[in-house]
Amino acid sequence: MIIILSTTGFFPSGYAEDMTASAKPDGALHGGAEMLLAARGQKYTTARRAIVSALAATGHPATIAELLGAAPGLPASTAYRNMTVLSEAGIVIRIGGTDEFARFELSEELSGQHHHHIVCTDCGLVLDTSSSPGLEDALAEAVRGVVQAGGFEITGHRLELVGRCTSCQ
Ligand SMILES: [Zn+2]
Numbered sequence: 750m751i752i753i754l755s756t757t758g759f760f761p762s763g764y765a766e767d768m769t770a771s772a773k774p775d776g777a778l779h780g781g782a783e784m785l786l787a788a789r790g791q792k793y794t795t796a797r798r799a800i801v802s803a804l805a806a807t808g809h810p811a812t813i814a815e816l817l818g819a820a821p822g823l824p825a826s827t828a829y830r831n832m833t834v835l836s837e838a839g840i841v842i843r844i845g846g847t848d849e850f851a852r853f854e855l856s857e858e859l860s861g862q863h864h865h866h867i868v869c870t871d872c873g874l875v876l877d878t879s880s881s882p883g884l885e886d887a888l889a890e891a892v893r894g895v896v897q898a899g900g901f902e903i904t905g906h907r908l909e910l911v912g913r914c915t916s917c918q
């Protein structure tokens with residue numbers, strides 16, 4: 750088990766016990782994305798909207814190749830640049846996997862869903878896993894005792910479970 754402490758990305762509003770039921774309606778998702786981009790002087794273009802829709806539909810952290818497959822109208826030539834813009838605006842976050850492919854998902858700020866990840870050490874598949882109030886409380890308690898370097902103000906956590914997926918077992 751790897752626990753990555755981070756200074757961003759903790760939004761206590763969403764425990765994501767039922768991730769589909771708590772998912773934001775499309776309108777709220779796109780409205781939120783548009784506002785975050787506008788705050789950086791960026792436009793919510795058709796391609797950026799297509800990426801956000803594809804990420805919302807995929808249901809797990811996706812590679813650029815997966816997104817291009819899910820959104821056939823998305824121009825591959827601009828996908829990487831748009832992903833960078835979306836990432837800088839806090840709409841998308843990059844998930845570090847165990848293979849060479851970067852995976853992306855909607856930020857918790859945008860989705861309102863605090864959750865954790867399960868990573869396959871063989872093929873690199875990353876799946877979302879829900880948290881629970883009990884687990885969140887236990888982690889918060891455990892983190893209080895962590896000897897930390899760098900004088901960080903801890904504002905959240907990213908929890909990653911590693912193992913082998915059903916295809917790799
Ligand atoms: Zn696997």
Ligand SMILES: [Zn+2]
Nearest residue numbers: 864880885908
């Ligand atoms: Zn958590």
